[in-house]
Amino acid sequence: MNERIQGQGGFSDHGLERLTRCIQTDIDKGMIPGASMLIAHRGKIVHESALGMQDPSTAVPMSKDTIFRIYSMTKPIVSVAIMMLVEQGRLLLSDPVSKFLPELGNLKVGVERTVNGKQVLELEPALQPITVQDLLRHTSGFTYGIFGDSLVKAEYRQAGIAHPRMSSDEFVKAMGQVPLMYQPGTVWEYSHSTDVLGVLLERVSGLTLDECLARCVLDPLDMRDTGFWVEESQHHRIAEGFNVDPVTGAEVRMNQPRRRPNLLGGGGGLMSTMRDYLQFAQMLANGGELGGTRLLSRKTLEWMTSDHLAGMPQARNGLSYLPGPGYGFGLGFAVRTEPGAAFIPGSVGDFTWSGLAGTYFWIDPREDLVGIFLMQAPEQRNHYRQLFRNLVYAALD
Structure with a gap:
């Protein structure tokens, strides 16, 4: 299924056809x-396609x-949602996270x-507290138990961090008991930071995370098909x-989306659709507003999409700097810093x-x-990710 809406808007027919053909060819090969x-340009959808199978076990398209x-x-x-609380005066980016989550008030760094x-893990005191800003830009010192290996990551795996049967309180308690991988505010390390933000x-x-996101973001943007689980009827x-x-x-291996998990993962638990996510992305592209509904001010969004690793000489020296060359990191996004x-x-x-699943x-x-x-x-x-992006820019007039 392939559709272009409201005209090509600065894209060539040939380039968009090549995009569809390239992806369809790989689907036909079984890759x-x-x-x-979906591509939106100047606020209008110029390309939208749904190719191949939704479920290969049933051949549903x-x-x-x-x-x-x-x-x-x-x-x-x-x-x-966090930055909306900042705009409401309920948070400061400089606030220590332990102000709200006291379970994280006595953290140690694993060295x-x-x-x-023999390689051994020694613990040293954290030299400064983790701030809200550290969580947003992944400089908290937390990590994941996946994506590479180390003695600290092994501690995460042994502790069963972020198991879906955990409650949010149990998760934060567990995070307070495993060592940090780096001193807070020094190194970008992909991590459970956004789960902690959840x-x-x-x-x-005072709300559950699903209720909070619905009230702050999902309902105002009419994202009706976005949530932490999918109802049986869908x-x-x-x-x-x-x-x-x-x-x-x-x-x-992927997570199960058919029942409510105990732990609503702020770092990776949502389900969504192409049109729902467009609502969110277009709000960002518009400077924080969509259809007369404003979630964030223009200046707050500029702040979020600035490089918050600037001036941190060791920030990119972790085991894996996922934003990659030419990119810094802001408050929730990788941000391009070089042409x-x-x-x-x-x-x-x-x-x-x-996202992990593609x-x-x-x-x-x-x-635009x-x-x-x-x-x-x-x-x-x-x-x-690379192929799609290459083909989209190749189709831009």
């Missing part, structure tokens, strides 16, 4: 089950209202040293992946993030452009 793509696990594309939504030829939202608002719309990735041979250096086209000031979006303010790509193929995510 990915299917994909949904992809549709424009298919529901996807968006994983870490949850993070920008939670970050916006690996070699003793008698609990902070609950504590400050299960037929859920996108699924292959059982085994055809390229890598790895077993495909070159990156291995993808774009503009200085564009901002972006993605979802991706970016906003290019200079070109929004791109959204959704699939459920975790092993292929890096390839298709």
